[in-house]
Amino acid sequence: xxxxxxxxxxxxxxxxxxxxAQIQRLLVKETETKEFSEKRKFKLPKIELRKFNGDDKEYxxxxxxxxxxxxxxxxxxxxxxxxxxxSFPVTAENYPKAISQxxxxxxxxxxxxxxxxxxxxxxxxxxxxxGHTKKDLRVLYDEL
Numbered sequence: 001x002x003x004x005x006x007x008x009x010x011x012x013x014x015x016x017x018x019x020x021a022q023i024q025r026l027l028v029k030e031t032e033t034k035e036f037s038e039k040r041k042f043k044l045p046k047i048e049l050r051k052f053n054g055d056d057k058e059y060x061x062x063x064x065x066x067x068x069x070x071x072x073x074x075x076x077x078x079x080x081x082x083x084x085x086x087s088f089p090v091t092a093e094n095y096p097k098a099i100s101q102x103x104x105x106x107x108x109x110x111x112x113x114x115x116x117x118x119x120x121x122x123x124x125x126x127x128x129x130x131g132h133t134k135k136d137l138r139v140l141y142d143e144l
Contacts, residue, residue, distance in 0.1 A: 067095045
């Protein structure tokens with residue numbers, strides 16, 4: 001009688017050990033996959049670094065290339081934002097200044113609220129003028 005219980009307990013212990021090993025392997029595999037995918041999410045775009053031509057005036061710009069180069073590539077060429085960012089020499093000290101100026105000029109909350117309210121009112125007036133009393137909320141959201 002005890003031999004049957006002992007062999008049954010031994011089988012359960014063996015199954016338990018095998019399941020624990022499988023779980024451990026799956027957890028290790030999942031962690032490796034997660035770490036790999038997280039690393040790939042934050043890759044910055046490749047930047048075209050300026051080449052130094054030996055001009056003394058360009059040395060500081062060449063030597064201090066950093067986030068400013070990413071910022072220059074992140075703005076649309078030949079626009080107000082490009083002119084604003086390019087007005088700062090490419091140095092480490094000027095990056096926070098350029099960001100601050102961009103926020104001050106284009107990220108003003110009160111101005112953004114006015115723009116969105118104006119656009120929303122324009123859509124409502126356009127909707128009323130076209131004779132539609134109801135408009136799909138998704139369409140309205142997409143237009144805004």
